[in-house]
Amino acid sequence: MYEFDWSSIPGSLPLLAKGMGVSLEITFTAIVVGIVWGTLLAMMRLSSVKPLAWFAAGYVNVFRAIPLVMVLLWFFLIVPNLLESLFGIPRGSDMRLGSAIAGFALFESAYYSEIIRAGIQSVPKGQMAAAKALGMSYGQAMRLVVLPQAFRNMVPLLLTQAIILFQDTSLVYVSALADFFGTAAKIGDRDGRLVEMLLFAGAVYFVLCFAVSQLVRYYQKKLKTA
Amino acid sequence: MGYSWNWGVFLQPSATGDDTYLGWMLYGFKMTIGLSLSAWLIALLLGALVGVLRTVPSKTLSGLAMAHVELFRNIPLLVQLFLWYFVLPELLPKDLGDAFKQSHPVVQQFISSMVCLGLFTSARVAEQVRSGINSLPPGQKNAALAIGFTLPQTYRFVLLPMAFRLVVPPLTSEFLNIFKNSAVCSTIGLLELAAQGRQLVDYTAQPYESFITVTLAYVLINVVVMFGMRWVEARVRIPGYIGGGH
Secondary structure, three states, X not given: OOOOOOOHHHHXXXXXXXHHHHHXXXXXXXHHXXXXXXXXXXXXXXXXXXXXXXXXXXXXXXXXXXXXHHHHHHHHHXXXXXXXXXXXXXXXXXXXXHXXXXXXXXXXXXHHHXXXXXXXXXXXXXXXXXXXXOOOOHHHHHHHHHHHHHHHHHHHHHHHHHXXXXXXXXXXXXXXXXXXXXXXXXXXXXXXXXXXXXXXXXXXXXXXXXXXXXXXXXXXXXXXXO | OOOOOOHHHHHOEOOOOOOEHHHHHHHHHHHHHHHHHHHHHHHHHHHHHHHHHOOOOOHHHHHHHHHHHHHHHOOOHHHHHHXXXXXXXXXXXXXXXXXXXXXXXXXXXHHHHHHHHHHHHHHHHXXXXXXXHHOOOHHHHHHHHHOOOOHHHHHHHXXXXXXXXXXXXXXXXXXXXXXXXXXXXXXXXXXOHHHHHHHHHHHHOOHHHHHHHHHHHHHHHHHHHHHHHHHHHXXXXXXXXXXXXO
């Protein structure tokens, strides 16, 4: 039978906490970028200006057809070199980490845009018509009437997507970023206690994601009864 | 931009000499397809079972099914994969663990990946099956019980024939996901599509050709699956239900 030895965990907690900080930072960046850029994409997709709608549809469909691992590898291995040769940035300036985070955010935006598009479409058409009849411009009607209602309906879905996104951040492992999981795996390798470290990491992810998903469920119930 | 394109690189003999780089790509492509399809089989069978159990009156059974779903939904896929590949063989009884560790590395990687992807996806399939069953009018179950069907008969003859057809459209996106998620298995060294693409970058110094090819291969898989599923969806659509519903 395997002999467990959890002794390397307490000492490495500060490093793991730092890794968790990186994970949360990536999550937070991607959520903010995802919601802002996703909203723009959703509005483009619903816009009557055809080229904008095509661009948004193409963007979303391409990112949703490619695995996140591939997107991260593109942004980790290829995009930095491309930018260097395009803009003549001196070699050696390390953009790989920033690039990986950017790729991650651009990828998640495609998923956010689909949620937001459905949210905008869930607002009855009469709302937009009424706002326009009151003399609001398209931008005002969107900002003051349609989007606030759309976002209220979307909160549970956006939060669920945030949990998925948080889990997805573990994949920045392929770009050698020291997030929570990457740190845990590295410490496990170093101390020869990979089994304990991986179990610990799994437990931490489970507790966090489970807790937030229960909160979402609670909120959803409240929204329904309200 | 000083990059020299060379699409002919795929026809060059590979670093190991016994194949071309195109051969490497095809091997990765076949691995991705084989892995995804076998994992999908596990996900479908187990997911259907767990999804049904979530709706049964027995608190124990539905509780167990719920635990299954929550466990596999709340741990990142990459972490699950590492747990299957690095941790489980250590925790198995010694004979079994040793037998696993002594088998061919490709076999180890493939089995871990298949089980991991299958169980990961089964939790998602189970949720779709559950919501399919719950979307049926409650009168159907009550009517079946009232005319003397036992509970298993009610499921077998009344609920499941409807629910399994309703659930096909939402399962399409899970089926697409399993192909994309299989790329995660490159992290334990399984030489599927994404891993081969990365290897080519290391061996040929033609990163663009390699990555563009791999990316297009995933898009191709996506398109083929989408059209295939559209055909299936049209065949199983229940007359009277617009678009199948959720």
